[in-house]
Ligand SMILES: [Ca+2]
């Protein structure tokens with residue numbers, strides 16, 4: 001049935017580039033530490049505060065749009081230009097994720113009495129000689145709050161910048177190799193040419209990062225689709241690459257003849273945008289795309305076979321894991337001879353690892369036997385290859401099977417089935433969903449053994465493709481109860497003396513339905529937290545209310561948000577814990593609010609802004625089922641701030657609710673509330689109503705928000721101190 005060879009389809013189509021989501025940039029092995037560079041801000045602040053403040057209207061935090069050049073070289077300090085929407089004036093701090101990269105603001109000269117709308121500003125990055133290559137997130141702290149995310153490429157070779165009009169071969173920018181070529185496809189029909197010379201027989205690889213740098217830019221609705229071409233002195237195309245890593249090109253080329261050659265990069269549609277930056281890493285070193293097996297068990301030594309280009313006789317590395325390495329997917333520079341490779345995707349497994357054996361395992365009859373729980377590493381070696389593994393399960397035993405492949409740069413679009421020994425399908429998954437995003441990897445959760453017996457895990461490519469880079473890791477585990485946590489945004493903006501609120505959403509798994517207590521650590525000085533809970537059963541969101549003291553200094557800091565819960569099990573209790581994953585908000589065409597996973601959630605204390613206080617007539621409201629209660633709300637507007645303010649108890653955009661910690665059955669009664677405060681109006685009210693069947697609950701934490709629109713999608717949110725909502729048991733009649 002599956003012996004006929006199917007045509008190999010393009011591995012990395014542009015469609016997949018945009019829609020089948022991949023988060024390799026998240027997965028830096030050195031994600032733990034966060035460099036926090038506090039600058040000498042006193043001088044700056046003094047000058048900032050000396051400037052008379054004019055109109056106060058919807059002052060937004062900066063939204064970073066681009067970084068020029070977008071790459072920095074290891075072992076160097078270099079100056080880069082950030083472009084933003086909304087002013088970066090007074091910026092005082094840079095946060096860069098991972099280890100070995102720090103940043104500092106290069107302050108522009110500002111004339112006394114002037115307050116420029118600073119949407120172009122320089123920052124200086126310093127990269128340690130041993131900093132790992134790849135992509136880093138960064139953000140800046142300003143008096144208006146912390147910015148959205150920007151991205152920086154860390155590269156091994158010197159950075160060469162696009163220079164002037166280089167739209168034809170005649171005007172090509174000369175570069176010396178190896179190099180990290182940085183530029184922008186800055187306008188429609190922009191074509192960038194670079195020229196270089198090679199010796200006969202020299203081979204080079206060309207790795208473009210551009211489209212992949214745009215996923216997390218908040219306000220960049222149109223994304224680049226770059227194409228790279230290599231031409232000889234006559235203009236003849238020798239090689240071209242459009243989409244290798246999603247929409248980004250990669251190619252490896254051996255030059256038979258010595259001479260001058262030309263590299264051309266443009267958007268495949270001839271579109272352009274001033275923010276479409278690119279970095280092209282060009283060198284003659286080996287380039288590793290994958291290793292096989294892709295996972296290593298903790299405490300084990302593994303021989304990683306390299307998969308990639310220009311590997312020559314450097315085919316493998318013996319690796320064991322230092323004990324301090326975290327578990328899970330990550331990127332490592334692996335030993336290769338006397339040097340190290342480019343960062344390659346690996347998985348550290350806490351499960352015992354089984355590696356697919358050479359013998360044929362295409363059918364349930366030839367399945368290779370494993371004992372669950374286990375981590376299986378294998379490879380769909382060739383077109384039509386199918387891999388089967390058999391395991392024993394008792395009636396009623398529950399297992400989950402998660403494939404990790406495309407999320408870790410494998411070419412595999414996995415298709416996973418659980419079969420009985422006769423090949424009858426019992427479960428199937430092609431593409432999985434995690435939080436708010438879909439992935440090409442597969443996940444069968446909570447599969448239940450129908451009877452004592454032998455069953456089969458079958459994995460293949462969706463299109464029956466295969467090859468050396470079609471590696472995978474399958475986590476086959478018992479389906480224990482647990483929960484995931486997601487934070488709706490990646491930043492919480494506070495001003496001295498006010499409160500802010502963050503919403504944490506859970507996805508409950510495998511029968512867990514208990515209450516989750518939220519916690520937070522890493523807050524800036526002068527900020528206090530009141531951590532709420534996610535209610536048991538149908539509860540989906542909980543909130544954390546942060547309050548900055550009136551004398552809190554400006555600061556930004558990355559926080560960790562966790563949830564803890566108990567689950568009854570076997571007469572005892574299972575203690576559960578999870579860390580919350582933040583999402584960066586993105587502005588989608590048409591005004592939608594998109595989300596992209598990010599590594600840092602940053603809390604910021606900024607300067608006092610449009611609203612300086614939100615106070616309630618009551619902070620501890622008790623409702624009987626069927627009852628309504630009115631709460632008066634007073635906002636304190638900054639002098640001169642007369643824009644519209646809307647009040648709410650849930651976090652909404654258009655018709656979607658992104659966060660609501662209200663207890664089940666309790667709603668905001670809109671007609672009986674006054675939530676739109678226009679002009680100088682400072683007083684409103686909300687009415688909370690409990691349905692007749694609202695379940696009893698004690699002191700659930702919610703917050704009243706005062707929202708000021710920044711643009712169609714974004715708003716500045718000021719929160720009240722926690723409001724506790726109780727639904728009482730019905731009084732006996
Ligand atoms: Ca250009």
Ligand SMILES: [Ca+2]
Pocket residue numbers: 014225226227241242243246247248249268
């Ligand atoms: Ca492309």
Ligand SMILES: [Ca+2]
Pocket residue numbers: 356378379380381385386387
């Ligand atoms: Ca295989």
Ligand SMILES: [Ca+2]
Pocket residue numbers: 413414415429430431432439440441442462
């Ligand atoms: Ca799939």
